[in-house]
Amino acid sequence: MNIRLKEEHSLRVCKEILQLGRSLDLNQNALRLAEIIALFHDIGRFEQFRTYGTFNDKVSENHATLGLKVLEETNILSRLTKTQRSIACKAIGYHNVRKLPDPADENPDCLLYSKLLRDADKLDIWRVVTTYYAQRHKHRNPALELELPDTPEYSLCFVEDILNNRISNSHNLKTYNDLKLLQLGWIFDINFTRTFHHIQQRQIIEKIITTLPDTEDIRKIQNHLKEYLEKTGNS
Ligand SMILES: [Fe+2]
Structure with missing residues (x-):
């Protein structure tokens, strides 16, 4: 159930990021990169849940960093250009930090995609948790409550x-x-x-x-x- 939850979350974040990107008039290439970033942003969650049985980074490991390892090992981004790959990895690495780096310390494209991902991700997490609150009495999921x-x-x-x-x-x-x-x-x-x-x-x-x-x-x-x-x- 928790694996499916993250699978569906990742797909919905793709939709959210595309909507956001279109509202900003991003071109087709930019939209495609945004979608790839959204699709893989939580790839570390599957390994995390399989190994530790929790989504709590504090008692397991950072799921964004774990995801970057998975991306590297599987070489799944090999058909992107070097620049695209670097943007994707940075945006995924930044998606769960408390604060993004200062504009002076990071490249503008990387920050744009990081911001898109963070907004899209939050929108869907809010959807997941508000849906969960409404039916929690029927089915509890300790993973969504970080235990x-x-x-x-x-x-x-x-x-x-x-x-x-x-x-x-x-x-x-x-x-x-x-x-x-x-x-x-x-x-x-x-x-x-x-x-x-x-x-x-x-x-x-x-x-x-x-x-x-x-x-x-x-x-x-x-x-x-x-x-x-x-x-x-x-x-
Ligand atoms: Fe996410």
């Missing part, structure tokens, strides 16, 4: 990060609620207007918020994110 305890608590550092428009550090995850807050905070790491529109249309914030405890903190977060989305999505 974190489902207790009413959440860590205040995640609340503070959101209220200060900061992306949280996954090393601080202690409960399943923390993971939901981390996923809400990804909004501060969105690169393209079109992605903001999708977040609004698909009501991502509302769908995640309803699964969190009804406290003053969470209500503050909801208002804060709503305002941020309206302001940023329309600018």
Whole structure:
């Protein structure tokens, strides 16, 4: 089930990245490279789940780096040009880092594809997790909860990060609620207007918020994110 989940996720990220790329008027070659990057971005997940039985990088290994090893061993990108291969590998390597390098420290094409991938990936992870919350009572999947305890608590550092428009550090995850807050905070790491529109249309914030405890903190977060989305999505 978890292998199929990542297989389907990868295919949907291809669709998301193509839509995003078309909205930016990328040419056919650029779109094809973006699609290849999306298709293989999580290739390390299969090896990871087979070896360790988890998607938690912290207790296994970094799935992006693992994916780069798989790509090298299988030589699957051999028909790309050297430049394309370098862009693909960097974008895949960067897809799960907390922050992309500064524009001064990395080449613009590499950053563009990395941004496309990160937006497309987040859009589909939000789809996966919000669908999961809605039917979790019927079928639990600990892998999607990173095996974190489902207790009413959440860590205040995640609340503070959101209220200060900061992306949280996954090393601080202690409960399943923390993971939901981390996923809400990804909004501060969105690169393209079109992605903001999708977040609004698909009501991502509302769908995640309803699964969190009804406290003053969470209500503050909801208002804060709503305002941020309206302001940023329309600018
Ligand atoms: Fe992914």
